Amino acid sequence: MTKKLWAYLAAIVIAASAVVPVQAEADLKLPRERVTLVAPPFVHAHEQVAKSGPKIIEFKMMVVEKPIVIDEVGTTIPGFSYNGSIPGPLMVVHEGDYVEVNLVNPATNTMTHTIDFHAATGALGGAALMMVNPGEQAMLRWKATRAGVFLYHCAPGGSMTPLHVISGMSGAVMVLPREGLRDKSGKLLHYDRIYYIGENDFYVPRGDDGKFQSFTDASDYFPKTLELVRKLIPTHVVFEGKVGALTGKNALLAKVGETVLIVHSQANRDSRPHLIGGHGDYVWETGKFHNPPEKDLETWFIRGGSAGAALYTFRQPGIYVYLNHMLVEAVELGALAHFKVEGQWNDDLMKQVSPPGPIPPDGIPQAKAN
Amino acid sequence: MLTLKLKRIMKIGVFAASFGVASTSIVMSSSAQLDSFETVDIAPRAFAYRMAGDFSQAGRPVDAPLVSVARTSVLHIMKQQVTAAEYDRCVVEAKCMPRPSSESSGPNLPVVQTSWEDATAYASWLSRKTGERWRLPTDEEWVFAAGSRFHDDALLVAASRDPSVRWLARYEKESEQEALDQRPRPTGAFGTNEYGLLDLSGNIWEWTNTCFIRQSLDAVGKPAAASIANCGVRVVEGEHRTFVTDFIRDARGGGCAVGKPPSNLGFRLVREE
Numbered sequence: 344m345t346k347k348l349w350a351y352l353a354a355i356v357i358a359a360s361a362v363v364p365v366q367a368e369a370d371l372k373l374p375r376e377r378v379t380l381v382a383p384p385f386v387h388a389h390e391q392v393a394k395s396g397p398k399i400i401e402f403k404m405m406v407v408e409k410p411i412v413i414d415e416v417g418t419t420i421p422g423f424s425y426n427g428s429i430p431g432p433l434m435v436v437h438e439g440d441y442v443e444v445n446l447v448n449p450a451t452n453t454m455t456h457t458i459d460f461h462a463a464t465g466a467l468g469g470a471a472l473m474m475v476n477p478g479e480q481a482m483l484r485w486k487a488t489r490a491g492v493f494l495y496h497c498a499p500g501g502s503m504t505p506l507h508v509i510s511g512m513s514g515a516v517m518v519l520p521r522e523g524l525r526d527k528s529g530k531l532l533h534y535d536r537i538y539y540i541g542e543n544d545f546y547v548p549r550g551d552d553g554k555f556q557s558f559t560d561a562s563d564y565f566p567k568t569l570e571l572v573r574k575l576i577p578t579h580v581v582f583e584g585k586v587g588a589l590t591g592k593n594a595l596l597a598k599v600g601e602t603v604l605i606v607h608s609q610a611n612r613d614s615r616p617h618l619i620g621g622h623g624d625y626v627w628e629t630g631k632f633h634n635p636p637e638k639d640l641e642t643w644f645i646r647g648g649s650a651g652a653a654l655y656t657f658r659q660p661g662i663y664v665y666l667n668h669m670l671v672e673a674v675e676l677g678a679l680a681h682f683k684v685e686g687q688w689n690d691d692l693m694k695q696v697s698p699p700g701p702i703p704p705d706g707i708p709q710a711k712a713n
Numbered sequence: 714m715l716t717l718k719l720k721r722i723m724k725i726g727v728f729a730a731s732f733g734v735a736s737t738s739i740v741m742s743s744s745a746q747l748d749s750f751e752t753v754d755i756a757p758r759a760f761a762y763r764m765a766g767d768f769s770q771a772g773r774p775v776d777a778p779l780v781s782v783a784r785t786s787v788l789h790i791m792k793q794q795v796t797a798a799e800y801d802r803c804v805v806e807a808k809c810m811p812r813p814s815s816e817s818s819g820p821n822l823p824v825v826q827t828s829w830e831d832a833t834a835y836a837s838w839l840s841r842k843t844g845e846r847w848r849l850p851t852d853e854e855w856v857f858a859a860g861s862r863f864h865d866d867a868l869l870v871a872a873s874r875d876p877s878v879r880w881l882a883r884y885e886k887e888s889e890q891e892a893l894d895q896r897p898r899p900t901g902a903f904g905t906n907e908y909g910l911l912d913l914s915g916n917i918w919e920w921t922n923t924c925f926i927r928q929s930l931d932a933v934g935k936p937a938a939a940s941i942a943n944c945g946v947r948v949v950e951g952e953h954r955t956f957v958t959d960f961i962r963d964a965r966g967g968g969c970a971v972g973k974p975p976s977n978l979g980f981r982l983v984r985e986e
Contacts, residue, residue: 416895591888660877662884683884688875695876698772699927701941 371441377401380432383514383583384538384595384680386606389435391533392523397439399484404431406448406456406475410559411511413545413579414586414677419557420547421564422584423456423497423510429584430541431495431514433606436487437521443484444469450478453561455499456507460485461649462493462516470498487518491631492650496610505572505611506565509545511584513610515650520632524604524625524654527635532625532654534604538595540616542609542645542667542678545579546571577612580667581677589680595665597657599686605665606630608650614678616653617642617668620661621682623653642668659693660686750839751792752984753909755858759783763865765852765948765956766926766940774879776867778934782853790850790858791981793900793911794823794919800835808838813962821899823917825977829947829959832920832980839982846985852923852948854983859950862906862913866953887973890952895965895976910981918951918964918975925956951975 376398381387404425411422411429425431436442442463448456455476459468463485466472473481497512498504524532547555548567555578558564571578582589589595597603602624607616616623625636628643630651637643645651657663667678764777798821803809813826827835829849836847856863868882893916903915913919925946931937949957949964955975957964964974 415892587892594884594888660875661880662877681884683881684877685881688877690874695772698769698774699767700929 371399373397373399373441375399375401378434380404380426380434382426382428383430383433384540384589386433386435386517386537386539389519390437391519392531393437393519393521397437397441399441399443400434400436401443401445402434403445403447404458406446406452406512408452408454408561411584413547413581413584414555416555417557418547418555418579419559420545420568421510421559421561423454423507423512423561424584425458425495425497425512425514429511429543430539430608431512433515433517433539434495435517435519437519438487438490439521440487440518441484442487442516443482444473445480445482446473446475447480448475448477452477454503454507456497456512457499458483458495459498460493460495460516462487462489462491462495462518464488467498468495474499487516489631490518490520490633491627491629492517492606492608492652493630494608494610494648494650502565502569506561506569508610509543509568509572510561511543513541513543513608515539515541515606515608517606517652518632524632524636526625526638532636533602534654535601536597537604537606539606540582540589540608540665540680541584542607542612542614543579543581543584544577544609544612545581546576547578549578577672577676579677580612580672582680586677589665591681594662594681594683597682597684599657599660599684599689602654602656603682605653605655606650607645607653609645609647612647614645614647614672615642615668616645616651617666618653618655618682619664619666620659621655621657621663624656625654627652657682657684657686659689660684750843750982750984752789753792753858755788755790755908757784757786758857760857762853762856763863763867764928765923765954766928768928768930770872770930770932770934772929773872773874774876775872775930776869778930779867782857784857786986788850788854788858789984789986790854790910791983792909794917794979794981795832795835796900797822797824800824800827800831803835803838806838809834822897823900823912823979825897825917825979826962827920827978827980828962829920829957831962832982835980836982847982848985849920849922849980850983852921852950852954855919855921855950858908858910859913860907862910863950864914864953887953890973893952893976897977897979914950914952916952917977917979918949918955920957920978920980921948921950923948949975949978 378387407424407427410419412419457470457473459470463469469483473483475481493516495514497507546568550556623640623643626640626643627636628651663682665680666673673679761779762782763779768775768777804811810831839847870882901911903912906913924942924944926940926942928940929937946956946958949955
C-alpha cells in the first residue's frame with residue numbers, strides 16, 4: 344500500500360469522524376438487537392431460520408493486548424485479540440441484517456487497531472473507517488448482503504497487518520440465509536450444536552539453547568518474529584490460540600445422533616480439516632451458503648484468508664480427532680482438537696471381528712462369537 | 714562433596730529406620746572418573762501388582778489383573794534417576810549415543826530423551842566400569858520400589874461390547890491429570906517416596922525391561938492362553954504407565970492422535986547381587 348493511499352485513507356477517517364456522531368444515527372427504521380459475544384469454540388445463541396425481517400444487530404468488541412501462552416511448555420507471545428479470545432468471537436446474523444460494530448481500543452493498549460470484515464462491502468472491509476488508537480472507539484454499520492462464513496481480521500497497514508493477525512487478531516462472521524441452511528434440493532439442514540474453530544499460525548524465535556523464547560512486549564517480539572514470518576514456516580499451528588486448547592477437559596462435546604456445525608477459519612495459511620472416524624456430511628468448503636454444500640467429504644480445504652463450514656451427524660460414540668490433515672501441522676505443531684461423543688455403539692457400522700492376537704498357523708483369523 | 718553425600722545418607726537412614734524397610738548403601742567405583750551411585754535397598758515384602766500389557770476377556774479389553782507378588786530378595790535400586798552428567802561420561806567413551814542437542818542440561822538434571830536402547834547401553838557400560846551388574850528394573854521391580862508413587866491406571870469399568878466405553882473412560886481419566894511443566898527439574902525436585910527413592914512419577918518417565926504383552930484371560934481372570942510378548946515395545950513407568958517402542962527418545966509426539974504420551978524418557982538402574 345502506498346503512502347499516498349494511506350494519507351488518503353487517513354483523510355477519510357478524519358473526515359468521517361468529523362461528521363459521524365459517536366452514537367449511530369437512527370436513520371434505519373429497523374428493530375435493533377444487542378448481542379453479547381461469547382468466546383470460541385462456543386457461539387452466542389441465535390435463530391437458524393430467521394423468524395422476523397431484517398434487524399440491526401449490535402456488537403461491541405474490545406481490543407485486548409495481553410501476553411498469551413501458546414503451547415504446553417509455556418511459550419508466551421504478546422497476544423492481540425478481539426474480546427480477549429483467539430480467535431475472536433463468531434458473530435452470527437442473517438442475510439439482509441445490518442451488522443453494527445462498536446470497536447473499542449482501551450487507553451491501556453499500545454497500538455492502533457482496526458477491523459476488516461470480509462463479509463462487508465467497501466472501505467477495505469471497514470478497516471479504513473475503524474482505525475482506532477489507544478483510548479478511542481469507532482462504530483461501523485455494514486449490510487450483510489452475502490450468506491456464508493467470512494473472516495474478519497485486523498489490518499492497520501503495512502507489516503502491521505500480518506503481525507497483528509499472527510498475534511491473534513482474526514475471527515469470523517456467519518451470515519445465515521434467512522431461510523436457514525439448505526442442501527442442494529432445498530431441504531432444511533438443522534444443527535444441534537455449533538463450534539467455531541479458528542486456526543492460527545505463530546512464528547516464535549528460538550534462543551541459543553534451541554528452545555522457544557518468550558516475549559511479553561510487541562516492540563521486542565515483532566522485529567524478531569517478522570524474520571521468521573518472511574520464511575513462511577510457522578513454529579506453531581494451533582486451534583483456539585494454543586496447543587491443546589480443545590483437548591482433554593476442553594474437548595468438544597456431542598452425542599450420538601446430534602448434528603454439529605463446525606465453522607473453521609484460517610486468516611493466513613491453507614488448512615485441510617479432517618474428522619478422524621467421521622466425515623463432513625454437508626460441507627461448504629468455501630463457506631458461502633448459496634452454493635450447494637458438497638456431500639460425504641473426507642477432508643475439506645480451507646483457503647488461507649477464508650472460513651468454511653461442515654455439518655456432521657455423529658453416529659458412533661468415542662473420541663474423534665478433528666485436525667488439519669497436514670499431519671505434521673496437527674501432531675507436531677498443534678492443529679488438533681478432540682470431540683468426545685457419548686451414546687450407543689453401532690455394530691452395523693463397525694465391529695471388531697477379531698481383536699489383535701497371534702497369527703494363526705493357517706493365516707485366517709477366527710471371528711469371535713458375540 | 715563427600716560430606717554432602719554423607720549428610721544426605723544420614724537423613725535417609727533416619728527416614729528409612731522409621732519405616733524399618735529400607736536402608737541405603739553407596740557403591741564407590743574403582744574409577745575416579747565415576748561418581749558414586751547411591752542405591753536404596755528395599756527389603757522383601759508381598760505387594761499387589763497390576764500386571765502390565767493389554768488384557769482381554771472373550772475378545773473384549775479389560776483391566777490388567779491385580780496379582781499378589783511376594784518378593785524374597787532385597788532390591789538394590791538407584792536412589793535417583795541417572796543424571797545428564799553421568800550419562801555423558803558414557804557418551805565421552807563412545808559407549809552411549811549422544812543426547813539430542815536440543816535438550817539442555819545442568820550437572821544436577823536427570824538425563825532425558827533416552828531410548829530403551831540408550832538406557833541398556835548405559836547399564837552395560839556402567840557394569841563394565843564398576844565390575845558390578847547393572848540393568849533396568851523389571852516393571853514389577855519398579856512398582857515394588859515405587860510403593861505409593863505407583864499410579865494404578867485400571868479403569869474399573871465393566872467389560873462391554875461397546876469399544877467406546879473404555880476409550881472414553883481412559884480419556885476422562887487422562888484429562889483429569891494436571892498438565893505438568895515438562896521441563897526437567899533438578900534431582901530431588903519431586904520429593905522422596907517411603908523407601909527413600911527420589912522423583913518417582915514426576916515429569917520424567919522411566920524405562921523398564923518388561924516387554925509389552927497381550928494376554929487373553931478366562932472368565933475368572935486367569936490366563937487363558939500363552940501371552941504374546943512384543944519386546945520391541947517396553948513398559949515405561951511414571952505418572953501413568955505406558956508402552957513405548959524401544960528406540961524412541963521423545964514420546965511427546967506420541968505417534969497416536971489420542972492418548973497421553975510421557976513428557977520425558979529417563980531411567981534408573983538396579984544392581985544385582
